[in-house]
Amino acid sequence: MEYGKVCLRRGEETDLRRGGFWIYDNEIDWYDDICPAGGIVDVIDSRRQFVARGYFNPRSKITVRVLTRDPDEVIDAAFFRRRIEAAWAFRRQLGFSDACRVVFGESDGLPGLTVDKFGDYLSFQIVSLGMEQWKDAIVETLIDLFHPAAICERGDVPVREKEGLPQAAQVIYGTLPELVRLREHDAWLYADLLHGQKTGHFLDQQENRGRLKPYAPGRTVLDLCCHSGGFGIHAALYGAQSVECVDVSEEALALVRKNAAENGVQVTTTCANVFDLVKAYDEAGRRFGLVICDPPAFAKSRKALEAAYRGYKELNLRCLRLTEPGGFLVTCSCSQFMTPPLFEKMLTEAAGDVGRPIRLIETLIQSRDHPACLTAEHALYLKGLIVQVL
Structure with missing residues (x-):
């Protein structure tokens, strides 16, 4: 089958040959008039050698997304x-x-x-x-x-x-019910597939929620940006002394309460801006044995990274102060531009600023059902650390 051609500028094929998936508009020299928006095209280099096959959208900054590198593979x-x-x-x-x-x-x-x-x-x-x-x-x-x-x-x-x-x-x-019931480790959780965040539930943290088991027993737990309470519910099931789930959305907290009832555990819910809440709790001298901090993405572009870094540091600094000596902090970032080394640097600086030594116990990434193709941009977006605060 014959496809329209998209020709790259000289040297721009390097990333593709190394396993990249995206071709940006400024990497293209020319393309055929027969290349339809949304259609399949062959990508060629400046010597007119086949590089990849993918679909084409001249209205998008990402003009071609690669589907195959096999010239004999038909897209149907x-x-x-x-x-x-x-x-x-x-x-x-x-x-x-x-x-x-x-x-x-x-x-x-x-x-x-x-x-x-x-x-x-x-x-x-x-x-x-x-x-x-x-x-x-x-x-x-x-x-x-x-x-x-x-x-x-x-x-x-x-x-x-x-x-x-x-x-x-x-x-x-x-026919889709208002809420769907799903099994996650030892918990039954409800998800709103039509209106909930992402595709209805944060599956990328599924395996990380199961990792709370050694850290929760007997602890007072603060679950920040809890969404439907996945971390907090698991902490309660794993023997936490008490669990407080915090989110800015009352709708999310209603789901937390439903999930708690479904699992027969006690949690308290607080509707608040987490920055305001951690500051108030810190000033009031509140302390917790396990603090979980899983905020939404602060940096959705490279331009926003500097401000996001400051935001993460401020939030984590307060979380460190809220963690009792010998307690644990589970902190995460789903900002793709906040790389794992940068995230670790941020937390190390925050610990230094509050004068609290920390011991790194575990590093976290997205669950294995979200495998990160390392040659694809931003595929490894979720990172986290479990530290003991001394």
Whole structure:
């Protein structure tokens, strides 16, 4: 099959040959008039040698997203089925079955596509024009492979507008209940797939929540930016003396209370801005045996990184002060531009500023069902540290 051609400027093929997935508009020399927006194109270098095949959007800063480096691989419905089948087989190999990310974009060779599984329900998100062209084929594959009770599309993300796509959240197959019940380690949790954050639940922290088991027994726990209370509920199940869950969203806290009741544990909920709350608690002399800090992304661009660094440092400085001697701090960042070394540097500086030595116990990344393809930009976005505060 013949595809339109996109020719790179001299030397711009290097990143692609090293495993990159994105081609930016300023890396392109020319492209054929027959290259349709959202269509499949062949990428060639300045010597007109084949480099990769992907989908094309001249209206996007990321003009081409790579699907294959095999010149003989045809991009059709069967291609997407093979990739989704391989992604699901990999998750099963890792031991995932009930709740997990089935497809994680570039890491599964499907840039622009995310698919999450919550028991009998699926939630997916498409963030590129090229992938949007294959939505019907993708949905057909998901129905055939998983026989779900319902499929929810979470297209309500601003990045779609950069691709010329509308925002929408909708049920496109089956009947979706208001809340879906899922199993996570020792807990039963509810998720709102249609209106909740991301695709309904923070699956990327699933394995990290299970890591609380050695640190929670007998501790007073403060769970900051708790969302639906995944960390706090697990801490309570693992024997915490008390758990306080804090979030700025009352809707999230209502879900925390429902999750606590479902698991037969006691938690208190506080609706507050975490920066204001940690300052007030610090000044009041409050101390906790286990502090969990999992805020939303502060740096969504490189330009915002400097301000984000200051924000993370201020928040973590207070968290360190709130942690009793010998207690533990679990701190995370999902800002892709806040790299693991930079995050560790920030926490080390904060510990120095408050005069509290810290011992690094564990480093955290996103759950294994979110495998980070290290040649793909920003695939490794979640990082965290568990430290003992002395």
